[in-house]
Amino acid sequence: MQISTVQPIFKLELSHKVTPRIVIIAKYDGTHPCLTASAGYDKVIIHHPHGVVGGRAQRSDAHAEVSELNLSQAIIALAAAPLKEDCTRDILLIGSPTQILAYDVHDNSDLFFKEAPDGVNVITTGKVGKNTDILAIVGGNSSLIGLNGKREEVFWNVVSGKVAAIIPFDFDKDGENELIVGCEDSVIRVLKNNQFIIELAETGPVLCLSPISDVRFAYGLANGTIGVYEEGLRLWRVKSKQNVISLQWSGDWLACCWTNGRIDWRDSSGRVVKRVQLRSNAAGMLLADYRSVGVPDLVCVSDRGEVLGYPPHQDTTGFNAPKKFASEEDRLAITELMNKKQALMVELQHYEANSTSENSTFDIGHRPSSAMPTNTRLQVAITTNTEEGCIQLAISTNNETIVRAALILAEGVFETGETLAKHPPQGQLKPVLFIPLTPPKDVPIDVHIKALVGYADSEQFHIFELTKHLPRFSMYKLTDSTIKNITPGNVTFRITERLQRIYIWVNQNFLLDEKIELENEVQDLHLSFFCLRDRTQLDLEFSTDGQVKFKTDDIRLAGDLIQSLALFLNLTDLQVCVFFILKLYYIKLFLNYYK
Amino acid sequence: MEYDLSRIDYTICGITYPDSLKILPSLDEKVQQKFVVGDKNGVLQCLAIKDEEPVVQFKTLPGRPITSVQLGCSSDSHADKTFAASGNEVKGYTRKGKVFLTVSTLVAETITSMCVIGNDLILCSGRTVTHCKDFNEMTSFTCEDRILDVAAFNAPNSTRIRLLLLIANKGTAIADNGHLTVQTHINSGPSRLAVPKSIRPSEICAFYGAANGSIGLISYNKSELKSKCLVDGQGLGSVMCVGWYSNHVGAHLIVGRHDGSIQLYLTNPQNYEDKLQLKYSYFCGEPITSICGGCIGSDEPEVLATTFSGRIFGLRPRRLLSTAAILSNIPAEALATRRLKLENEVARLEKQTANERDKYQKNTRSLQSSLSVPPLLDVQYELEGATKNGWQEARITSPVPLDMLFIYCNNKLDLETDSAGVLSLCPPQNEKSSDILATIRCQTGTRRLWIHMRSTKNTTIIENIKVLIYVLPAGAPRVSRLFKFCLPMLPFYWQHENQESLNIRRCLCEIHVTGTFSVVEVTSWLSEALPGELPRPANSVKFVRSHTLLNTLLSCEYERGSAIFKSDNISTIADLKDIISNCVVRKGLKININYDISENCCAEAFDIIEESFITEYKKRQEKNLKESLRMLDLDSSIENSEAKSFLCSDYLRVWASPDTSDETCFEQLVYEMEKWYKDWCKLSSNTQFSSSEFKVLHQSLKNCDTMAVKSIFRRNGSMEFVEKV
Structure with missing residues (x-):
């Protein structure tokens, strides 16, 4: 269980607060990356270590390498891309509640200005479909708009909810990018040629999406879940208390940045390998070659304006740490093996103690507080209850033992959390327990059942675990x-x-x-x-x-x-x-x- | 964090009790030391480490759980002897593992701590201290409460021995010849002692680690026993064990805590009262039960620790590790071989376990029904008294990783948990029920978890709150252990005070219970009301506790047939009266309850807390102000720009103040004050509850108008005063 931390390769202070999730890195002169972020209600800050940004942006009092750009409207989203024809310079896109401004920072000129009557939640840039131009894709409250550098609407579509994340991604591997759209209605959709071709039902509002490889992408939800999809199938997911700010594929690991300022690196199965904690809450995490060394570093930004850079992980050299010694790796492996050994020994002891007690017989009046007939089994049936208007799970044992309590784990089914529990009063304990379920949406659900079985006066209960599949239209x-x-x-x-x-x-x-x-x-x-x-x-x-x-x-x-x-x-x-x-x-x- | 230490796992033993691992002194030229460890299975083993691999020197057969291990005093011939306590018995072992001594005490209770000085053995079991002179002649004496730890010192110019004792809920005391000569109270609840190695033989001085996580120093000078807190708890877990680690920099106090953290503090041998310097901190995830320093795996000193579940590991300077092979004489292949060996062993165990699992599962399919009786899971829990905000902490410790906890309570509760768990409240079982169901899903590898509980405000509690916690481990024994406990009705009274604190002028209300009942009966009443352990029943019991938030006192004095409870907090008296009458009705006892309420008790009690009430009020105001300022989205450049002039200095101070001090218990205070008023009206003969007056009280409390509050509380008091004149 040892998780090591990492030392950052560079560190800098912006001396400004940074609004979470509104952070980008853009090359306004076409070569040098500049960290750009929203600093408060209507202010954009641009960090330019490689040269001064002139024009409307004013030099900040707090930091010599930071310029401030004041707008008269709240900033909702930022993006940048070389939208101008025949020009490699990034154009800054600023989304405010009702409009989008495309601003050429280098030339100090507005490229265009566009009303967005449906609001702006998120802006992404990239090539989509057969279009050769780079487009700005704007996600609104229930719509999706694709704009080119000439302010023209290339496509438009309706989405069933507030759009929270969009990425261009070649989902069907036809050489053209589709759009993966994450919405507040807990569905990830794939948009191809202005038609939704795939819907992936998730368990909470989608917060962020990030491409990993040609076939994989990562997602993060508002209920703290993150996971990875490969060709439309979920490879893994884990749930945390925190919400994810950003997911990035760095080296061979998935870096996850959480709201509380924790950053962890996960291997291809979702297991945490490295972990660091920022000094304050996180505002963003991006991939950019900020040191100009040829490989993109992971750039982490905290809400107090602290910026830390981490190089991508490579299996052979480890992090920036000096060469790893074989002995240290052995030691880590030994610790891990000891964990395994300990767990096995506990299990073995359990069986041994059980078999010794089997030989001795107990009086009926003196049943030990953890006893149970060996041939006890648990049965689960799913029925519907028309009067209550619900699906009913009937959990029962095959003998006189009782079901003390049952825990039902399922995502997106219960209003208050991820579990439903039944714990009948002491006097009403029976070998059968009914649990009503009312899934709010028509999606297939896997319900995991943990039933605690024993006698009414037991001190220790046996856990029976079962998974039942509820079909999509079970209501x-x-x-x-x-x-x-x-x-x-x-x-x-x-x-x-x-x-x-x-x-x-x-x-x-x-x-x-x-x-x-x-x-x-x-x-x-x-x-x-x-x-x-x-x-x-x-x-x-x-x-x-x-x-x-x-x-x-x-x-x-x-x-x-x-x-x-x-x-x-x-x-x-x-x-x-x-x-x-x-x-x-x-x-x-x-x-x-x-x- | 100046030191860079890294973990090396040596071996695994059974579940360990606090202070059951010791490092043996090295006798000959060899620098590397051996260590002894005793576990719950009763196995005492002496191990040496060669090429990071443990080599058993001797190992005893399983027996009664070993609850404490000590070594002979370093200055005499018993230096290399090991003493292991199990039950009420102590066995002495030579370096070769031969038993040379068996002592059994007359008390039935388990020996929880001991110390050895010269040929004398001092054993603590429950409230009794047994002094075993020259390993055979025994004398014993009892203290007011459980003895947590002991240290022995030679008296100056005599062969007598003086003992420094840590007594539960009382603090510390010095015992000389079986009598407690001096005693001093320590609030933080010290639980473990560590005597510095370089003190003069006759001096009495020891560091202590406390239940609230703080570390301090106890010293005895010119017949005065003093204690000084050196490091605050700072939210760290309670101290389970303390030890010493010396390197070229100096002597370090090592602290092992319940939350699984280990800290190294550098001490100043010239002046132990100097601030301790934190040099290193490590987190291992489960309670640390013993901690020592010595040269174990190499010629350099390292830290050796055991955990609750029985892991034994070292923390060695990384500098040594990186240049590993050369410095510490470990052949590079040795580690690889060790790893391979372990891999094979795990593989073998896996096979064996799979076999056993199959056998076990076959049983479930057999038609013949026999009983399966798995042993109880070794899970422990502790319940703490309430903090200022009313949270009570339950701590769960398990030797196996946990998967889930399921909490059921018959009353509405506020719940909070560790960052290692995801708390999920379940929908209510039916609309009318007032019970609460919640689950906590644990991160992989969680072996320790805390749950904060607090009864939801404004719910009237008729019977005590019963909490059931089902612990579901992640691993293979698919069994779930159930814990039942009651949350006490007066959770704030957990801090012990000395009797003298009652003498300070306070206006005390009193209930006097008479009838035919025993001391045990009173203890059972109080166990529903008060958190923590109560004094064991004796002929007559006397103790004083204080309220964490209000600092009011509760004095309990009872013997057969009579019990007197005094408090300057009227609500406490009212609640206690209800609790006792409820208990009595349930059991069908006949008793008389007389109470005596002083008319201006509320006013006087309010006088005492007025100052802290105003402070809390200000704190809350500042918190609100800070929140408003934050909403303005001022950026950090404000501090060095002309923008500073926009804010007045007061606002600037508030804005710059650290976020940590945001916690306020003003709401709780207001709630308590209002309860005072209600209870006062209920109990006092002269006061009638008036809702208009209550509204005024509520408003003046909210606005911190202390004069108005006082005038309400004093209303009848002053009238009575006039009458008396």
Whole structure:
């Protein structure tokens, strides 16, 4: 468990406070990197160790190598890129709540100025799709805009939530960049040719995204989770108390910068290898060749304006530390081995003590406080409870032992945290325990169950662990399909798949008491579901001729169903006819109200 | 942090008790020293380190847990003898591991600390000190409370021995010939002693480490026993063990703490009262139980430590490590061989464990049901008294890494935890229930965790708060240990005061309980009310405790059939009365409770805390001001620019003040004062509760109008005064 710290390779003070998350490094003259950050409400500071920045930027009183740029609006986001044609100089992009300013720091001229009626949350730069120009991509409150250096809107799209992070990334490896967009609605989306091609459901609002390699990218969430995706599959994730400020791939490790000023380096499996603590909270962490040595260093900025640089890790030489000695590595390995040995010995002792006690018999009146019949097993069943409007987990033992308590761990399901617990009062202990679950969203969930089993007066309980998979649409209970669904809202479309495949999709994505089976090929499939959340009805109608109709008034549900089905059937294109008269009526009412 | 030491793991033993590892002095030319360690399994082993590999010199068979290990006094013939205490017995071992002495005391309690001087053995078990002269003739005496540690000194110009004792909740005392001659109170709760090696033989002087993390010095000079705090706790864990480490710079006091940290402080041998200089600090993640300094793995001195779970490791100067092979005579391959050996051993253990695991799991599938009785997990917990803000800390220590903790409480609680855990509150079990469920998910490798608990304000507590903690380890014995405890109703009263503190003029309220009950019965009542350990039942018990926040006193005096509780805090008296009557009703006892409330008790008690009340008020005002200033987003350039003139000097001072002093307990104080008023109206015959007056009180407390508060508290008092005239 020994985690070493690292010494920084350079250190400097900006003598200004720095607003967290609004820090960039740009080359305004095309060659020398300058640290640029928001210092308070409407002030931008530029650190220029390699030469003076003139123009509107004023020399700071507090620091000779820092210039201040005062704007009359709050600064929300900063970015920089060589947007100007035939010019390698970086143009500074400043995002304020309602507008974007592109400013040429070197020339002291405004490149353009653009209103952003949907607000500005984040700005990223890079090449996207077939465009050869570098674009500025602006994430707003519910939209995404791509701007080129001529102030022209190259694309525009709607996103279902406040955009918090965008990176250009070649997700499908076709040689063109897609955009990976992280939103407040806990979904990471991939935008290609102005269409969302992939949605990765996460467990909390997305805060940051960072590319790692051609196929991997890292993400950080507002609930403290960070993780890595490879080709759309999550490789690992860990959760912390802190929120992540920035993630950067440096050397062979992922550097994570947390709000409290901690920076850790993780290996490819997410294990912490090195750790440092800044003297105050962190404001940003970037990769830049700030020393002009040819390799980018990790540049960490604290909110008090302290800047520390760390060189990338290389396996052979270690950090900047002098050559590592074989003996020291051996010692670390020995400590680690001792940990392992100790754990094994404890386990072994446990079995030994258990087997010795097995031989002796106990009176019924004198049951030891940690005893349990050896053949005790735990069973878990998932059912639905229509009255309470929830899914119910029934946890039971196969003998007279009781379930003292049960802990359910699942992400993004419980309002108050990551766990749900049941601890019945002493008098009501039974061999079976029911736990209600109400997932707020239609996403597949893995629930981890830890049940403590023993006797009512035990001092020590046995832990039984189980993981259950809840399918995506588990909040819909199959009901009698003869009940007429009077819901006016519906979506219709046509597919060219055999019904057999539809049966598989239904079995995989809904919580059914028993699997539905195809009886004959010629019969239409008509299923009715009862929605446990709002007690409405959902009807799925699949005709043998490929005509499909989903009856529901919930637009989101209809969308989710189509997305899920299309993904299952591998459809890239699907024409859908939508009919939601009630929703439209409400919107009209709303609009009239605000007129 | 001037020293650069790095960790070397030597070996593993069983769970260890505090102060159960000692380094033997080297006898011949050889510089490298051996060490002895005793563990919970009762195994005492003497080890030498060769090429970083432990070599067993002798090892005893398992037996009763070894609770303390000591060496003979360095100046005489027993220098290389080891004494190991288990239960009420002490065994002496020669350097070769032969038992040359067995002493068993008459007390039933376990020996927790001991010391050896010349041919004399001093043993402490519970409240009893046993003096074993020439290893056979025994005399003993008892103290008021448990004895935590002892050090022996030769008396000047005589063969008598004087003892320096640390007594739980009382402080320190000097015992001469079985009598406590001088006694002094130390607030911080000293728990371990370390006598400097270079004092004059007749001088009495020792460093102490305390439960609140502070370190100080006790000295006895001209029949005056003094103590001086040298290093504040600073949020560090309580001291578990202290030791000495000497190198070319000088003698260092080493401190091992419950939070898993080790500190090296340089002392000044000319004047021990000088400030200690922190030279090195290390964090190992689990409680340190013993710590020593000596030449173990090389010819250079290093620090040797044991942890609760039984890890034995050294901290050696890194300078030596980097030039390893040349200086410390360790062949480069030796380490690699050691690693390989260990790897093989772990592999073998893995195989064996897998086999056993299979066997265990097969049992669960068998139809024949037999009982599986895994041993109880060796997890320990401690509950501390409340801090100024009302937080009570529960500390959990485990020999195996923890996975999760599950907390259940029948009352609403505020909870906080370590940075090593993620606290997650669960949704309530049903809408009406007032209970709380929470889980703490631990970082990998966590073996120690604290939980802060505080009953949520404005909830009326009818019965005492029961807390259940289920400890789920990360490793393979998939069992969860349950701890049950009650949070005391008067958690603030944990600091002990001496009897004399009552003599300072205070206006005391009193309850007098009479009836047919025993001292044990009273102890059981008090155990629901007060935090920490209570004095063991005796014929008559007397003690005084003080309130952490308000500094009010609570005096308890009880014997068979009669108990008197006095306090200048009316709420304490009111609460205690409720607690006692609740207990009595539950048990169906018949008792009489008489109380005597002085009419101006609130006023007088407020006079005492007025000053601290005003300070807290100011602190809070400054905190608010600072927050407002911070919102202005002033940048740090303000300090050296003309912008300074924008702020008045007062604001500048507040703005520049460090963030650490932000904690205030003003809200808690206001809450207590309001409770005083309510309880005063409830108990006093002359005062009626008036909600308008309460509103005035609330406002004047919020605005720190102390005159108005006093006039409310004095209202009836002054009237009575007139009547008396």
